[in-house]
Amino acid sequence: xxxxxxxxxxxxxxxxxxxxxxxxxxxxxxxxxxxxxxxxxxxxxxxxxxxxxxxxxxxxxxxxxxxxxxxxxxxxxxxxxxxxxxxxxxxxxxxxxxxxxxxxxxxxxxxxxxxxxxxxxxxxxxxxxxxxxxxxxxxxxxxxxxxxxxxxxxxxxxxxxxxxxxxxxxxx
Amino acid sequence: xxxxxxxxxxxxxxxxxxxxxxxxxxxxxxxxxxxxxxxxxxxxxxxxxxxxxxxxxxxxxxxxxxxxxxxxxxxxxxxxxxxxxxxxxxxxxxxxxxxxxxxxxxxxxxxxxxxxxxxxxxxxxxxxxxxxxxxxxxxxxxxxxxxxxxxxxxxxxxxxxxxxxxxxxxxxxxxxxxxxxxxxxxxxxxxxxxxxxxxxxxxxxxxxxxxxxxxxxxxxxxxxxxxxxxxxxxxxxxxxxxx
Numbered sequence: 458x459x460x461x462x463x464x465x466x467x468x469x470x471x472x473x474x475x476x477x478x479x480x481x482x483x484x485x486x487x488x489x490x491x492x493x494x495x496x497x498x499x500x501x502x503x504x505x506x507x508x509x510x511x512x513x514x515x516x517x518x519x520x521x522x523x524x525x526x527x528x529x530x531x532x533x534x535x536x537x538x539x540x541x542x543x544x545x546x547x548x549x550x551x552x553x554x555x556x557x558x559x560x561x562x563x564x565x566x567x568x569x570x571x572x573x574x575x576x577x578x579x580x581x582x583x584x585x586x587x588x589x590x591x592x593x594x595x596x597x598x599x600x601x602x603x604x605x606x607x608x609x610x611x612x613x614x615x616x617x618x619x620x621x622x623x624x625x626x627x628x629x
Numbered sequence: 630x631x632x633x634x635x636x637x638x639x640x641x642x643x644x645x646x647x648x649x650x651x652x653x654x655x656x657x658x659x660x661x662x663x664x665x666x667x668x669x670x671x672x673x674x675x676x677x678x679x680x681x682x683x684x685x686x687x688x689x690x691x692x693x694x695x696x697x698x699x700x701x702x703x704x705x706x707x708x709x710x711x712x713x714x715x716x717x718x719x720x721x722x723x724x725x726x727x728x729x730x731x732x733x734x735x736x737x738x739x740x741x742x743x744x745x746x747x748x749x750x751x752x753x754x755x756x757x758x759x760x761x762x763x764x765x766x767x768x769x770x771x772x773x774x775x776x777x778x779x780x781x782x783x784x785x786x787x788x789x790x791x792x793x794x795x796x797x798x799x800x801x802x803x804x805x806x807x808x809x810x811x812x813x814x815x816x817x818x819x820x821x822x823x824x825x826x827x828x829x830x831x832x833x834x835x836x837x838x839x840x841x842x843x844x845x846x847x848x849x850x851x852x853x854x855x856x857x858x859x860x861x862x863x864x865x866x867x868x869x870x871x872x
Contacts, residue, residue, distance in 0.1 A: 494766055
């Protein structure tokens, strides 16, 4: 045996205590789910997923607003989700009576997509709003859910240009 | 032990904190959602993008993105006929309010929506010193904001400039591919509102997803393929000038 066995034994005790302290500390500091899927906190996935939604999704809208769905089917706006124009309405979907969607200004809203821009695809319907309408609200003539103006041969009679101008005189 | 006014004042907030903790519990994933059964991506059809900015606005509203920061944004490219190697790129306010008419309408002009590419071999997750950002088993790159130190390594590492430090939380932030929506069976906020279908969420592990047919029949590209990041946002009809 070594003559200084006692020293080694003391050192061994210190090392064991340090190791024990390390294991305890590590268990206390490292989150429980760390390493569940990889080098990260596994619980973070569920935490991210738990965030509430703001946009309800068009399926939620269509469950109630069947009349608008029918109207949209007749026009090219059928592919556009409701909240693309109406904004995030998950709260309205949860509680339709107390949370009502805000009224929209079509003069701004329609122009966001349909204002002419050379970077837009050529086939996309575009207008220079200043020439096309002079800044009046688009829904004066167009029905946004079915934007193509109905001609007099169709079931709805459209207003003549003079009638529209008379109607919007004060708004310009 | 007598409950004195002093003791009550100490006890009440402590009890309130404890009760809040009990009530909050730990969030769990919805039981029908299996992490290993999905591999999320996005498909961007550049010829369909009209640069309306709906996606940027929806993203900000859905994810509470602070003003001046963008988890997704739109760039407008102008490639002059005589300077193909130097495209002019602009993104006023991230394209949030759309784009003003082009000054020089000649040449080639188009919009490119951008977002986190949710790389399979992402540089951002590799540099994180604490494991606060990671690729989930369903292929989404997320940030654990409760674990992030805000050291900004990942912001520098992302070759696509998709990350920023949120000035409120002082932690790294980026597109989460609306993780809170997709595991409820909804699409992302940007894809929900895109009026032309230029953006589409896709699940590569779902054999019924229309993306498979699209990828077979179109020539798609990812951004900066030479970086070998395993980018998973696929661009259709992308011009060579796109950076």
